[in-house]
Amino acid sequence: MELVLFAGLAVVAGVAALLVVVQRHAVYSALFLIITMGALAGIYILLEAHFVWVIQVIVYAGAIMVLFLFVIMLLDIRREPNPWAPPDRARILVAVVLSLVLLVELGMAVGQRLMLSPAGGPDVAGGFGTTQTVGRLLFTDFLFPFEITSIILLVAMVGAMVLAKKHQ
Amino acid sequence: MLEALIVMLVKIVVVFTALLLTVAYMTWIERKLIADFQVRLGPTRVGPYGLLQPIADGLKLMFKEDLIPSQVDRAIFLLAPSLSIIPAFIAFAVIPFGDTTTLFGLLSKPVPLHITDIDVGLLFVFGVASLGVYGIVLAGWSSNNKYSLLGGLRSSAQLISYELSMGLSVVGVLLLASSLSLVEIVRAQAGLSWWFGILPVPNWFVFSQPLGFCIYFCCALAETNRAPFDLPEAETELVAGFHTEYSSMKFAMFFMAEYANMITVAALATTMFLGGWLGPIAPSPVWFVGKVFLMLFLFIWIRSTLPRFRYDQLMSFGWKRLLPLALLNTVITAVVAARG
Numbered sequence: 001m002e003l004v005l006f007a008g009l010a011v012v013a014g015v016a017a018l019l020v021v022v023q024r025h026a027v028y029s030a031l032f033l034i035i036t037m038g039a040l041a042g043i044y045i046l047l048e049a050h051f052v053w054v055i056q057v058i059v060y061a062g063a064i065m066v067l068f069l070f071v072i073m074l075l076d077i078r079r080e081p082n083p084w085a086p087p088d089r090a091r092i093l094v095a096v097v098l099s100l101v102l103l104v105e106l107g108m109a110v111g112q113r114l115m116l117s118p119a120g121g122p123d124v125a126g127g128f129g130t131t132q133t134v135g136r137l138l139f140t141d142f143l144f145p146f147e148i149t150s151i152i153l154l155v156a157m158v159g160a161m162v163l164a165k166k167h168q
Numbered sequence: 169m170l171e172a173l174i175v176m177l178v179k180i181v182v183v184f185t186a187l188l189l190t191v192a193y194m195t196w197i198e199r200k201l202i203a204d205f206q207v208r209l210g211p212t213r214v215g216p217y218g219l220l221q222p223i224a225d226g227l228k229l230m231f232k233e234d235l236i237p238s239q240v241d242r243a244i245f246l247l248a249p250s251l252s253i254i255p256a257f258i259a260f261a262v263i264p265f266g267d268t269t270t271l272f273g274l275l276s277k278p279v280p281l282h283i284t285d286i287d288v289g290l291l292f293v294f295g296v297a298s299l300g301v302y303g304i305v306l307a308g309w310s311s312n313n314k315y316s317l318l319g320g321l322r323s324s325a326q327l328i329s330y331e332l333s334m335g336l337s338v339v340g341v342l343l344l345a346s347s348l349s350l351v352e353i354v355r356a357q358a359g360l361s362w363w364f365g366i367l368p369v370p371n372w373f374v375f376s377q378p379l380g381f382c383i384y385f386c387c388a389l390a391e392t393n394r395a396p397f398d399l400p401e402a403e404t405e406l407v408a409g410f411h412t413e414y415s416s417m418k419f420a421m422f423f424m425a426e427y428a429n430m431i432t433v434a435a436l437a438t439t440m441f442l443g444g445w446l447g448p449i450a451p452s453p454v455w456f457v458g459k460v461f462l463m464l465f466l467f468i469w470i471r472s473t474l475p476r477f478r479y480d481q482l483m484s485f486g487w488k489r490l491l492p493l494a495l496l497n498t499v500i501t502a503v504v505a506a507r508g
Binding site for chain 1: 287
């Protein structure tokens with residue numbers, strides 16, 4: 001049952017992610033990105049990471065995508081230049097290098113996981129995905145990274161405001 | 169296993185049917201109440217007191233011609249009404265509408281009166297509600313009509329702005345109940361307490377979080393596009409707004425979504441601030457439904473009393489008044505909760 005659900009969600013996430021890239025129209029790409037995010041949220045449920053699942057829906061599928069659609073509509077990209085036209089050399093080079101980096105990274109992550117626990121995943125205590133557990137970890141073991149993240153986000157926010165003000 | 173499955177299915181069917189009926193009859197209640205406020209009679213022709221009016225309206229809408237303008241983005245145009253109505257109904261999966269029941273001794277063991285109780289229930293409702301805006305934005309965009317697009321953009325700006333204050337306004341409740349599960353939040357409101365040491369009141373969070381409740385209520389009006397925040401469908405400026413190009417049942421679906429959303433935010437307000445199903449003597453679902461209808465009555469009362477905001481007033485009210493107040497409420501509650 002779990003395997004069937006996982007396979008279904010994984011296929012949906014993968015196909016939708018592919019469609020994000022190949023769609024000609026930016027609004028359709030955004031819609032498929034929402035579907036990808038939704039499928040990922042489903043996988044989080046299977047992992048019993050309840051808090052992460054709900055945050056995924058609120059932050060990614062909800063807020064960011066709304067803003068994304070906003071940008072697309074205000075820019076009004078009705079006609080993209082033909083995406084099947086052969087791209088220039090520099091672009092291809094960058095794309096190939098970035099793809100290789102991603103591939104190596106993925107391979108390393110999977111390899112590491114396999115070496116750590118050859119049979120199944122790592123042992124985790126029951127209820128590890130609940131709000132209480134995540135919250136406690138966030139404010140004890142991971143307090144420093146958590147606070148650093150909030151400062152970085154604040155800096156980004158102030159920066160965006162300064163940039164937006166300049167145009168007036 | 170099988171019994172649990174049947175009980176679950178029965179609960180889903182009952183809740184869904186009750187919601188659909190309430191949505192239909194909310195239109196009748198709203199028309200009757202507004203007629204009362206304006207010293208008119210309201211619908212009287214179809215059935216006694218016009219009680220069959222919603223049925224007649226529904227039938228009429230179903231048999232209307234379904235027009236699809238030729239220049240619309242067809243796929244998204246057809247998808248948008250469903251996208252706005254589905255989240256409106258899903259949110260009810262976690263709202264508890266009563267304590268436990270044995271149906272007057274018919275069932276062997278008590279059945280809890282909620283479809284499901286997840287430990288992130290409150291966040292779930294907010295997450296699902298934040299998806300509802302897609303229906304409106306996409307309807308506005310795909311209609312290929314500048315009034316629709318303006319209505320859709322206004323709506324998304326409004327929903328994003330007020331979602332923040334709405335989320336912050338309930339942090340106080342979370343701090344006091346120390347749980348995100350809606351069932352636990354209701355249970356935390358059991359019993360009596362003393363208000364200012366003299367007045368005995370139920371332990372409902374509306375008494376310990378009056379500011380939070382007011383902010384939540386304002387945001388709830390804005391989130392459901394109700395007057396005085398009904399700018400996305402300002403008839404006088406936008407020729408009805410995001411649903412201008414829709415007809416027949418697709419048009420009806422947007423309205424069903426609006427009423428379903430109203431019921432959802434009213435039920436959430438009941439659960440978080442008014443003690444949910446708690447109350448003496450009468451069975452728990454009666455209390456829940458009664459409180460929800462009290463909230464809905466407030467919505468209609470406000471609609472027939474206040475004129476619509478201007479767009480700049482709407483934005484400055486949300487960002488410059490409600491958001492700081494909600495932050496203040498959060499800080500004060502956190503300090504009090506940490507000391508007590």
